[in-house]
Amino acid sequence: MSGITYVRGDATVPSVKGVKVIAHVCNDIGGWGKGFVLALSRRWPEPEAAYRAWHRGRAGNDFGLGAVQFVQVERHVWVANMIGQRGTRAGSKGVPVRYEAIDKALEALAARAGELAATVHMPRIGCGLAGGKWSRIEPLIEERLIRRGIPVTVYDHGD
Numbered sequence: 279m280s281g282i283t284y285v286r287g288d289a290t291v292p293s294v295k296g297v298k299v300i301a302h303v304c305n306d307i308g309g310w311g312k313g314f315v316l317a318l319s320r321r322w323p324e325p326e327a328a329y330r331a332w333h334r335g336r337a338g339n340d341f342g343l344g345a346v347q348f349v350q351v352e353r354h355v356w357v358a359n360m361i362g363q364r365g366t367r368a369g370s371k372g373v374p375v376r377y378e379a380i381d382k383a384l385e386a387l388a389a390r391a392g393e394l395a396a397t398v399h400m401p402r403i404g405c406g407l408a409g410g411k412w413s414r415i416e417p418l419i420e421e422r423l424i425r426r427g428i429p430v431t432v433y434d435h436g437d
Contacts, residue, residue, distance in 0.1 A: 281424035282416065282432050289314070289401045289433035290321045297354045297396035301387055303362035303403045305374060306343055308333035312366075313407045322351040329359045344382030348390055356394070358387050363408040373409025380404050380415060384422035397429040 292298045302314050310319075310326050319326045328349045332341050347359040360383035363374035380403065391398050404410035423430050 282419060282430045284432050284434065286435075287433050288317065288435065289399050289431075290317050292355075292397070292399040292431065294397055294431075297356070297394045299348070299356045299358050299387065299391050299394065299396045299398050301358040301360060301398055301400040301403065303375075303380060303383075303408055304329060304359050305363045305366050305408075306341075306361050307365055309366050314401050318357060322357070324351050325349045325357040325359055332359070343376055343379035344386075346383045346386040346390070356390075356396070358383075358390070360384075360387065360403070362404055366407065368409055375404045375408035375410030377404075377410065377414055377418065380410075381418045381422065384418055388422045388426050388428055391423070391428045392426065397431065398423060399431050399433065401433055401435070 289300055308330065310329055315326065328347055332339060332347050343361050343364065345361045349357045349359065351357055362376055362380035362383055364376050365374050367374065387398065402412050404415050405412050419430055
């Protein structure tokens with residue numbers, strides 16, 4: 279039995295009270311323009327602007343696989359840009375998703391969500407363009423977030 283709540287809907291519009299962190303996976307090459315990030319950018323310009331600035335300044339910051347950038351977009355809403363995929367295309371090394379990086383990012387997400395007393399909301403991270411398998415990602419969420427008592431809601435986009 280999973281401690282994750284699954285709902286149909288839009289992860290950019292969590293309908294719960296309190297502080298919320300919307301988590302998603304980004305690539306490590308500065309690309310922002312396909313998948314869930316488009317929905318984020320339609321609602322708020324800040325996550326994309328922050329991610330692009332973070333990537334531009336990567337020589338002097340922590341930008342890279344496993345890193346997380348927290349961007350406040352509303353009084354009670356944060357977006358977690360988690361670097362969890364290498365590049366954007368499947369190639370000789372397989373699909374872009376990097377489970378170890380997602381695991382590391384979820385660890386940082388758990389710490390921040392705990393500090394903020396926040397609930398966490400996300401699409402099925404790492405499973406769209408990154409090419410990952412939910413059967414590998416769900417246990418990481420269980421381990422890093424659910425076991426610490428952090429409520430997680432996963433959104434499957436309903437049409």
